[in-house]
Amino acid sequence: MGFDPAASGSLLRPRAGDRAERNPCSNFGADQQCHILSATFAATGAVGWVYLLRACALGTGFIVRAVRLASSEGVNGAKALYLYSLLYPALLFGAMMADSLANRYLFA
Numbered sequence: 743m744g745f746d747p748a749a750s751g752s753l754l755r756p757r758a759g760d761r762a763e764r765n766p767c768s769n770f771g772a773d774q775q776c777h778i779l780s781a782t783f784a785a786t787g788a789v790g791w792v793y794l795l796r797a798c799a800l801g802t803g804f805i806v807r808a809v810r811l812a813s814s815e816g817v818n819g820a821k822a823l824y825l826y827s828l829l830y831p832a833l834l835f836g837a838m839m840a841d842s843l844a845n846r847y848l849f850a
Contacts, residue, residue, distance in 0.1 A: 778801075780797040780800070780801055780834060781794060781797050781798055781801060783797070784797070789838055789841045789842075790841050790844070790845050790849070791841075792837065792840055792841040792844045792845075793837045793838055793840075793841035796833070796834075796837035796840070796841075797834060797837060800830060800833055800834060800837070803826065804823075804826060804827070804830055807819070807822055807823040807826050808823060810822070810823075811823050
């Protein structure tokens with residue numbers, strides 16, 4: 743008797759290497775939503791153009807890696823997307839800091 747994630751309602755997904763049950767596009771919609779949310783943060787006035795440009799560039803990189811994962815076989819694409827997803831928030835916070843400094847010293 744084993745654990746069946748589908749029967750228990752668990753949100754666990756199959757491992758990236760499992761070919762029979764693998765669905766690389768299952769999280770692509772969430773990637774697009776994160777990209778849109780990080781870009782629309784500039785509409786609140788809390789951040790400016792420096793952040794907006796960097797957020798769009800970083801989000802595009804995220805989506806490119808997700809598309810590569812959807813079209814590739816193996817775990818290399820999954821590893822690249824996973825590592826980028828760890829780096830992405832740190833780079834967004836860095837973009838916020840750069841935007842704050844630019845607004846204070848360059849555009850004031």
